[in-house]
Amino acid sequence: MTTLTGADPTLIRAACLFGPLLATGAALLRRPPDRRTLAAAILATAWNAVWLPALNLLAVNRAWWTFHADGGSAAGLPLDLLLGWTLLWGTLPVVTGADRIGLPLLTAGLAWFDLAAMPLAAPVVRLGPHWLAGEALAVTFVLVPGLLLARWTARDRRLALRAGAQMLLSGALMLALPLALVRPTLPGGRAGWAIAGQLLAVPLLLGVVAVREFVQRGGGTPLPYDPPHQLVTSGPYAYVRNPMQLSVVLFYTLLGLLTRDARVLAGAVAAYAYGAGLATWHEGGPMRKTYGEPWTAYRAAVPAWLPRLRPWPGSARARLYVAESCGPCSQFGHWIARRRPVALELVPAERHPQPLRRMTYETDDGAVRTEGIAALGRMLNHLHLGWAILGWLLVIPGLQRFVQLCADALGAGPRDIPQSPR
Structure with missing residues (x-):
């Protein structure tokens, strides 16, 4: 000693x-x-x-x-x-x-x-x-x-790692620490927590997808002093203005109902009050000053807490390339068209400037380009809230790869798509 x-x-x-x-x-x-x-x-x-x-x-x-x-x-x-x-x-x-x-x-x-x-x-x-x-x-x-x-x-480097670290810090400060202090209990012990964990993952997924959208579409992070470089209106932001804050409120509300613990429900109220206060300050100052009229139009059309059922028509636009020469692919394209996707243009894959081998999703600003099941997940954001939630599930580590493997095994694997004159 x-x-x-x-x-x-x-x-x-x-x-x-x-x-x-x-x-x-x-x-x-x-x-x-x-x-x-x-x-x-x-x-x-x-x-x-x-x-x-x-x-x-x-x-x-x-x-x-x-x-x-x-x-x-x-x-x-x-x-x-x-x-x-x-x-x-x-x-x-x-x-x-x-x-x-x-x-x-x-x-x-x-x-x-x-x-x-x-x-x-x-x-x-x-x-x-x-x-x-x-x-x-x-x-x-x-x-x-x-x-x-x-x-x-x-130095504005390693954007994905910075955003990941911020999510880790937010989870520790806003979720892990309060729950460690309160220590709520669930009936059923470990089995109860295992089931509850799967349910609670759904609202948390909303926050994760929102951070991903900040990174991919905005080139920034949730920290107000390290924000996106452009207004983000895609993904969950096409449905609700405060998806990150909403995910925390829903998490505490659901956990409070499952545990029947008033302290956890009080945490939901506190999270709402904090989120509403932060959002009001941020929207009234930096957002309006930085983005001007586009922000005003977005704020008027997209609710802060209660999500829209259909995405905002003024959200960032994208294109989905689906092969016409492939029978099942063409049928799937017609299925998408019948659901009147918002801010999404369906384009024959044969007209893409480069040869494609899978269904491909591209944003107009070039920030996002995905293929296969990842493109499917992105496309579902353009239909309505129910399909969007299903698409968000595909960001779970390993799940997207597993679904792609299953789709390939069932005949939806890559194939050569002949190019045609544009």
């Missing part, structure tokens, strides 16, 4: 909190962050704020280190130490510009500082014989991903 005697715990806790806090304040005053830097700082800080407590709970459980503090703690973790640690690893590297240096050098510098500071934090922090194992895990799974996320955000 590594300890230092005679150290004042109050002084140690104050230094761990006010050192990073004052350094962060000084850096912000010296160089106010621009929009992308602010987004990078928010995400890096949030990443550390979520995963540092989890890592420390694991460390205490494995006796890598333990905390000995009176007051100001949650689940046995001193909040001041966690906040200082979060600022040191998440906020400071971004607001000071240190994230511009090489990642290996920056990681080594922060890790070295941590290795030096941990023993000096005794007796508030008492290190076990294998504390370096915990430190290695913290650097690998908390520090480095946070630095990467900040770097990608500041």
